[in-house]
Structure formats: C-alpha cells, structure tokens
Amino acid sequence: MTPTFIDPAALAALYPILVDAPPPGWLDDVQRAIIDVPAGTVLFDEGRACAGFPMVLSGAVRVARGAPQGRAIELYRVSPGEICIVSASCLYGDAPLSAHGVAVEATRLLLLPGPVFMRWCAHEPFRHYVFAVFASRMADLIALAEAVAFQRLDQRLAAALLGRGGTLSLTHQQLADELGTVREMVTRLLKRFEQSGWVALGRERIELLDPIALRHLAAGAPPAM
CATH class of the missing domain: 1.10.10.10 (Winged helix-like DNA-binding domain superfamily/Winged helix DNA-binding domain)
Structure with a gap:
C-alpha cells in the first residue's frame, strides 16, 4: 500500500454532504495519508475488527460474503462517492466485519478512523446521509436475497x-x-x-x-x- 495525500476538494466533489452540511472539523480530519492499492488487495476481511470507514476516491471495492480467494457471493460494490454499509454497521455496533472487501481495480481511498467516523455521525446531516444509504443498500440486498432464493x-x-x-x-x-x-x-x-x-x-x-x-x-x- 502506498501512502499519499488527499485533496479535500476532490473528496467533497464526490461526497456532496461535505459541501452541503459538513461535519465540524472535517477538513482537519481528512488531512491525513490516504491509500493507493492495486487490484486484488483485500482491504478488510470477515470476522475481523473494522480498521476504519473507507471513502473511495477512484476505483471500486467489491464487498462479498465468503472466502476472499474462494467461493463467495457479491453483496454490492463501493464506487467513488458511495459508502460501505458493512464497515459502517461494524463501527456502529462495535462488532466484527460480516463481509470482506477487495479492490477490483487500482483504487484510491481515504480510511477514516473509527472514532472520527463516529464523531461525524454525531452531526445530524451526515448521520441522515449514512442512514439514507443504508436504506438504499438494504433494498438492494433484499432483491439479491430474492434472486438467490427464487x-x-x-x-x-x-x-x-x-x-x-x-x-x-x-x-x-x-x-x-x-x-x-x-x-x-x-x-x-x-x-x-x-x-x-x-x-x-x-x-x-x-x-x-x-x-x-x-x-x-x-x-x-x-x-x-
């Protein structure tokens, strides 16, 4: 993994909530190293603690249930400007990860530390944004479950x-x-x-x-x- 530095304007362009109703102090929070990873990198794994909240700047992350190098079912993909509800739910519930995430192509992302993510979620507009994405992803996962079952x-x-x-x-x-x-x-x-x-x-x-x-x-x- 190669560390680099983030452009706050680029992050805000992908995540408009950071322009419309940003959490206090977010500019200081994101002035930290970000990560560039090659395709195939396992970013997080099932059963482990969540290392942070990923915010994708480029590339994509495949979130799946099952072995990263074996049989698995894809739950969803996180593209630039989207969020990972598995990571969010892990941080909210202080629980192990329920799926794994693998970069499907060369990917650049910011890994927001858990305490910082929770502080952002104390800001009501950002919290509403996260739960709105939860609702959308939940509908997608219900459709996936129906497809697999029927x-x-x-x-x-x-x-x-x-x-x-x-x-x-x-x-x-x-x-x-x-x-x-x-x-x-x-x-x-x-x-x-x-x-x-x-x-x-x-x-x-x-x-x-x-x-x-x-x-x-x-x-x-x-x-x-």
Missing part, C-alpha cells in the same frame, strides 16, 4: 451480463464469484448461451450477440433453445 442460476447469469456494454472483459471465475457459485457452472451456462447464439466467448472476453434473448431469460421467460 431465481435459477441461468437467469441470474443472464442478468449479470446485461448493463455492462456489448463486450465484457470478465473471467468465468469473476462471474462465479459475483453470483456465489463455482466457475464450472458458469462455464457450462456460458457455453449453452454461446450455442444458442446469444454470446461469443473469448479469452477473458464475452461479447453479447443477442441481449434481447438474455433479457427475456433474466426476466424468467426464456425463448426456446
């Missing part, structure tokens, strides 16, 4: 392929990690999709040839294969 894996895979452009630079293992399954299952389904003419597969590359068919499958109404 949707077939082929539906979930089709949905995961959509909304990322016509060509995806992803490995089968990355998709398996995102869906909480094993690579062999994803490979088998992708080959089935390819045989149907829906996708074209390459090395760490998936080209969507028939997104309409994938959308039908994701909605639970697949066309005949």
Whole structure:
C-alpha cells in the first residue's frame, strides 16, 4: 500500500454532504495519508475488527460474503462517492466485519478512523446521509436475497451480463464469484448461451450477440433453445 495525500476538494466533489452540511472539523480530519492499492488487495476481511470507514476516491471495492480467494457471493460494490454499509454497521455496533472487501481495480481511498467516523455521525446531516444509504443498500440486498432464493442460476447469469456494454472483459471465475457459485457452472451456462447464439466467448472476453434473448431469460421467460 502506498501512502499519499488527499485533496479535500476532490473528496467533497464526490461526497456532496461535505459541501452541503459538513461535519465540524472535517477538513482537519481528512488531512491525513490516504491509500493507493492495486487490484486484488483485500482491504478488510470477515470476522475481523473494522480498521476504519473507507471513502473511495477512484476505483471500486467489491464487498462479498465468503472466502476472499474462494467461493463467495457479491453483496454490492463501493464506487467513488458511495459508502460501505458493512464497515459502517461494524463501527456502529462495535462488532466484527460480516463481509470482506477487495479492490477490483487500482483504487484510491481515504480510511477514516473509527472514532472520527463516529464523531461525524454525531452531526445530524451526515448521520441522515449514512442512514439514507443504508436504506438504499438494504433494498438492494433484499432483491439479491430474492434472486438467490427464487431465481435459477441461468437467469441470474443472464442478468449479470446485461448493463455492462456489448463486450465484457470478465473471467468465468469473476462471474462465479459475483453470483456465489463455482466457475464450472458458469462455464457450462456460458457455453449453452454461446450455442444458442446469444454470446461469443473469448479469452477473458464475452461479447453479447443477442441481449434481447438474455433479457427475456433474466426476466424468467426464456425463448426456446
């Protein structure tokens, strides 16, 4: 990890609450080293104490439940300007982390110490901002739980392929990690999709040839294969 220094204006641009109703003393709080990490860095792990509250400036953090280097299901991703509710809930409840976070690409973030985060949360506007994000993430997690419980894996895979452009630079293992399954299952389904003419597969590359068919499958109404 490489330490550097933060630009408060850049942080405020990503987190407007720091402009609209900033916690007292926030400028002094963020005048500390920030972290640059390469892709694949485990930033926090399940069952451990939370080292601080991450505020992402660039890149993205994948938050998942399960082994960082093994089978896991992705809960959500933290992009610049977003917050990590797993870290926040750990700090609020003084409890171990319930998931792990891994940088999915080169990522720059500020790790706000726990006592500083709690002091910021004593400021009502910032606290409301955090709980509003909690509500939004909770809705996403309920939708994820429903998908895992009631949707077939082929539906979930089709949905995961959509909304990322016509060509995806992803490995089968990355998709398996995102869906909480094993690579062999994803490979088998992708080959089935390819045989149907829906996708074209390459090395760490998936080209969507028939997104309409994938959308039908994701909605639970697949066309005949």
